[in-house]
Amino acid sequence: MLWVLKVLVTVLALISYEHEVIAAPFNPPYTSIVVPVTKRTDAAKPLYSIEIMTTYVNMRYLTANFLIDIDAPFIWHDCILQWNSFPGSCPANTLCTYPVSCEEYQCTDIRTTYSYKINPPFCPPVTNSSTLPGWGYCTCLVNVVNPVTGSCAQPLLNYDDFTANTSNGRNVFTSSYYGANPNAACAPSSTFQSFPATVTGVMAFSSSPYALPAYLYQPLKKSLALCLPSILSTPGVLFFGSGPYYLLPxxxxxxxxxxxxxxxxxxxxxxxxxxxxxxxxxxxxxxxxxxxxxxxxxxxxxxxxxxxxxxxxxxxxxxxxxxxxxxxxxxxxxxxxxxxxxxxxxxxxxxxxxxxxxxxxxxxxxxxxxxxxxxxxxxxxxxxxxxxxxxxxxxxxxxxxxxxxxxxxxxxxxxxxxxxxxxxxxxxxxxxxxxxxx
Structure with missing residues (x-):
């Protein structure tokens, strides 16, 4: 009986600590998350990207560049699905994520309600025929439209993890990060050949429940503030938060x-x-x-x-x-x-x-x-x-x-x-x- 009580106390302590960690980002001194915005002119049309931290490997974060899309219903990017992840199983400098099964509600929800609006419907029908070796479940194909070429692609829905710096509206904090765990979709590297150099994804900032804002907690999800730069040499800025926001001088x-x-x-x-x-x-x-x-x-x-x-x-x-x-x-x-x-x-x-x-x-x-x-x-x-x-x-x-x-x-x-x-x-x-x- 004493052993059971010790276990119970330990579990309650862990839950309390987890709640403290979750609550911490919403206390001062930071009021927002912040990422730089880069103007890109090396594609068929000018576009704008942000850099997001994607995974923590060998004591450092890997980063990826995503196009800013305030209309896209969900995020999709260059990654591979891996259901049996273990240390060292993911190829070097590659983002590996866990798949969403075609039997899960997110798959049906995105396919039927929150998918890309494709007009005319030139994408082939999605099917439940594909799976991963040894997994035993069908993967979830979803339709997307390439914002550069207008062509169709069919990435696979996943569980993802993104991290960004926090800010007080004036500066960026060195050791304070905010993480979000959205559903996104993995597409092969070849899908992004028409994108600007080093840009390998589309970050959705729309009102869809599968866009990034829906995965943020209050007060960070109160507003999206965006400032697109007119020059290539210096970045603009994107915030999620309640403000204030300051620009020099x-x-x-x-x-x-x-x-x-x-x-x-x-x-x-x-x-x-x-x-x-x-x-x-x-x-x-x-x-x-x-x-x-x-x-x-x-x-x-x-x-x-x-x-x-x-x-x-x-x-x-x-x-x-x-x-x-x-x-x-x-x-x-x-x-x-x-x-x-x-x-x-x-x-x-x-x-x-x-x-x-x-x-x-x-x-x-x-x-x-x-x-x-x-x-x-x-x-x-x-x-x-x-x-x-x-x-x-x-x-x-x-x-x-x-x-x-x-x-x-x-x-x-x-x-x-x-x-x-x-x-x-x-x-x-x-x-x-x-x-x-x-």
């Missing part, structure tokens, strides 16, 4: 003080983020947007895509206000280009105001509306999406660069700063200096 100014807010909308069949744009105003001219149309936010589309009627109206208005600026031949995918790009042109080209509900205004300045193509040519960085595009407006990453964005996952609101350059800072100004958290 204004080390005492919470970036949230720059934000305006608008409601996030649900859209049938999508786990991405949508807002309402009532009109687009360019100086005194307005382009009305039908009230039944939601505007999508994207980290995969490189430039804002407008339905043809909206695009033509914008080009017509900007052409009117830039009548004295010499034109250049259009450079795909852009339709309006200028010759002799000088400071004079910047002064002539008008700002573009997105008018949101309750009179809230998101201003797109020339730093986010005009793209330099060559020394002598610059273009309007909006593209024609066609007369029957699925979404009337999709706001792309060029328009999001150097804007501080906060997706409140608790209150379903979207905060935006407009260009931080107007505040004499940028997304590349987070201080990634490591400090001790004690």
């Amino acid at each position: 204004q080390s005492d100014v919470d970036v949230r003080s720059y934000l305006s807010f608008t409601p996030l909308l649900k859209h049938p069949g999508s786990f991405g983020y949508f807002i309402r744009v009532n009109s687009i105003v360019i100086r005194r001219r307005s382009i009305a947007i039908p009230t039944n149309l939601a505007t999508k936010l994207s980290t995969i589309d490189p430039y804002t895509v407008l339905r043809t009627d909206i695009y033509n109206s914008m080009v017509q208005i900007i052409s009117f206000y830039t009548i004295g600026v010499p034109r250049a031949s259009p450079v795909a995918p852009f339709g309006l280009c200028f010759r002799t790009f000088t400071p004079f042109v910047l002064r002539v080209i008008p700002d573009i105001d997105l008018i949101l509900p309750n009179g809230v205004k998101w201003t797109i300045y020339t730093s986010n509306s005009i793209i330099q193509i060559s020394r002598d040519v610059a273009c309007l960085a909006f593209v024609d999406g066609g007369a029957s595009s699925e979404h009337a407006i999709v706001i792309g990453t060029y328009q999001l660069e150097d804007n501080f964005l906060e997706f409140s996952l608790e209150n379903s609101t979207f905060g935006f700063s407009s260009s931080l350059l107007r505040q004499r800072t940028s997304c590349a100004n987070f201080n990634f200096t490591l400090i001790n958290s004690i």
Whole structure:
């Protein structure tokens, strides 16, 4: 009997310790988890990635780079499934994860409810015919779409483990980490040949219950804050947490003080983020947007895509206000280009105001509306999406660069700063200096 009591006391002590460990990340001094954001231009289109710690091997964390996708329903990346893991069984510098069986509820749930929206349905049907040697269960094939090529792939669902640094909003802590254990999917290395160099996965930040935010605990899951850099040499920043957030040189100014807010909308069949744009105003001219149309936010589309009627109206208005600026031949995918790009042109080209509900205004300045193509040519960085595009407006990453964005996952609101350059800072100004958290 005494032996039983000793065992019981030991178990209760372990449970108490485990609860303390779980609770610790939510106490001061850290308020968020933080990862650097890198701009990538070595693929078919500009993309943005984060670096995440994936597994702990030989006293150090292995890391992997993932594309940022705020629309993807779940995470998928380069890894292999291994049901009988033991020390030394996984190949060197390879991520091995445990499989999800096709008989488990997560498999059915993702396949039927939370899978990628594939239109047209060009993926072959998923089957339960594959297994792992010696395992005795069927693996769970799921469909995904390559964000670079648009092609279909069928990775295998798994149990995963990701780790990130913590932060107080000003710095990164050296010895304090936060871990999450999502369901993800393993694809072979060949699947990622079209991705930017060293990028071997897609990190889902959508509202899906299988995207990363759903696996975080409060208060870290309160909001996703994203700041895409406009330069290659210095990273931007991504936070999960409750804030505050600081960018140099204004080390005492919470970036949230720059934000305006608008409601996030649900859209049938999508786990991405949508807002309402009532009109687009360019100086005194307005382009009305039908009230039944939601505007999508994207980290995969490189430039804002407008339905043809909206695009033509914008080009017509900007052409009117830039009548004295010499034109250049259009450079795909852009339709309006200028010759002799000088400071004079910047002064002539008008700002573009997105008018949101309750009179809230998101201003797109020339730093986010005009793209330099060559020394002598610059273009309007909006593209024609066609007369029957699925979404009337999709706001792309060029328009999001150097804007501080906060997706409140608790209150379903979207905060935006407009260009931080107007505040004499940028997304590349987070201080990634490591400090001790004690």
